[in-house]
Amino acid sequence: MKIRTLQYSLVQGIKGLFKNRLMSAASIGIISACLFILGVSYCVLLNIDYMVENFDDTLSIVTFLEGGLTEDQVNNLLTDIKSDTNVKTVIYTSPEEAWNEFKGELDANEDILAELEKDNPLSDSASFEIFLYDASKQEDFVTYINTLSGIRDCYYSQESIDVIVNFSVLLQYISLVLISILLAIATLLIANTIKIGLFIRRHEINIMKYLGAKDSFIRLPFIIEGILIGLIGALIPFGIIYYSYDYLITIINDEFYMLNDFIRFVELSQIVSILGPVFLGIGIGIGIIGSFLSIRKHLRV
Incomplete structure (x- = not known):
C-alpha cells in the first residue's frame, strides 16, 4: 500500500470521526463503559484470587x-x-x-x-x-x-474457602454476561456510526467507484475511523483505572487498617501489564469488526 493512500485514508478517517461526532461519542462512551466494567471486574477477581492464595498460607x-x-x-x-x-x-x-x-x-x-x-x-x-x-x-x-x-x-477451614471461591465464580459469571452484552452494543453502535458516514458520503463513494477506485481504497478510511473509535474508547477506561487504583487501595487501607495484616492487594504494575494489551486489543478489534459489518452491507452504492 502506498504511503499517500495511507495518509489519505488516515485523514478521511479522522474527518469521519468528527463529522459523525455524536454517534462517535456514543460509541466511544459504550466501549469505555464496557472496558471499564471489564477492568474493574478483572481487578476485583485478581485481588480475590490473590487473597485466596495468601489465605493458603494462613489456613491450616x-x-x-x-x-x-x-x-x-x-x-x-x-x-x-x-x-x-x-x-x-x-x-x-x-x-x-x-x-x-x-x-x-x-x-x-x-x-x-x-x-x-x-x-x-x-x-x-x-x-x-x-x-x-x-x-x-x-x-x-x-x-x-x-x-x-x-x-x-x-x-x-473448608467452609471459609468455599465462600471465597463461590463468590469469585459468581463474580466471573456476572462479569462475563455484562461484558458480552456491552461488547455487542458497542460493536453495533460503531457499525451504525460507519453506516451514517457511508450514507453521507454515498455520492462521493459512487463517483469513486465509477472512476475505478478499488473497494479496499474505499474501505480503509472507514476501518481507520472504527479503529480510532475503539482506540479512544480503550484509552479512557485504562487511564481511569491506572490513575485511580492506587488511590482507592490507599483509602481502603486507611479505612480498614485493622485488616492490613490479613489483606494484600495486587500491585498496579501487574494489573496494567495485562489490562493494557487486552484493552487495546478489544478496543481496536471492536472497531474493525464494527467497520466491516457496516461496510460489507453498504459499500455497494
Missing part, C-alpha cells in the same frame, strides 16, 4: 493424634503426610509444647498451674498443623488423613 488443617503413640509412629505419620504433593508445611506440636503454650495463655494461679503440671492435662494433645499449597483442596486432603492410623480428629 489441625490434626490431633491419638494418645500413647511412640516416637516412631509419630515419625511414620509425619512421613506419610509429607509425601502428599499438595502438602507445603507440617508443624508438629508435642504434648509438652501444647501445655507450655496453653500455660502462656491461661490466666491462673501459679500454684494451680504447678499442680496441673504434675499430670499434664494435654498429654493426649499432640498435633500436626498442616499447610497446603492449595487450601481449596482441604476437604479431599482431610478425607485422606482420616484413613491414616493414629489420627484422632481433624479441624479445617
Whole structure:
C-alpha cells in the first residue's frame, strides 16, 4: 500500500470521526463503559484470587493424634503426610509444647498451674498443623488423613474457602454476561456510526467507484475511523483505572487498617501489564469488526 493512500485514508478517517461526532461519542462512551466494567471486574477477581492464595498460607488443617503413640509412629505419620504433593508445611506440636503454650495463655494461679503440671492435662494433645499449597483442596486432603492410623480428629477451614471461591465464580459469571452484552452494543453502535458516514458520503463513494477506485481504497478510511473509535474508547477506561487504583487501595487501607495484616492487594504494575494489551486489543478489534459489518452491507452504492 502506498504511503499517500495511507495518509489519505488516515485523514478521511479522522474527518469521519468528527463529522459523525455524536454517534462517535456514543460509541466511544459504550466501549469505555464496557472496558471499564471489564477492568474493574478483572481487578476485583485478581485481588480475590490473590487473597485466596495468601489465605493458603494462613489456613491450616489441625490434626490431633491419638494418645500413647511412640516416637516412631509419630515419625511414620509425619512421613506419610509429607509425601502428599499438595502438602507445603507440617508443624508438629508435642504434648509438652501444647501445655507450655496453653500455660502462656491461661490466666491462673501459679500454684494451680504447678499442680496441673504434675499430670499434664494435654498429654493426649499432640498435633500436626498442616499447610497446603492449595487450601481449596482441604476437604479431599482431610478425607485422606482420616484413613491414616493414629489420627484422632481433624479441624479445617473448608467452609471459609468455599465462600471465597463461590463468590469469585459468581463474580466471573456476572462479569462475563455484562461484558458480552456491552461488547455487542458497542460493536453495533460503531457499525451504525460507519453506516451514517457511508450514507453521507454515498455520492462521493459512487463517483469513486465509477472512476475505478478499488473497494479496499474505499474501505480503509472507514476501518481507520472504527479503529480510532475503539482506540479512544480503550484509552479512557485504562487511564481511569491506572490513575485511580492506587488511590482507592490507599483509602481502603486507611479505612480498614485493622485488616492490613490479613489483606494484600495486587500491585498496579501487574494489573496494567495485562489490562493494557487486552484493552487495546478489544478496543481496536471492536472497531474493525464494527467497520466491516457496516461496510460489507453498504459499500455497494
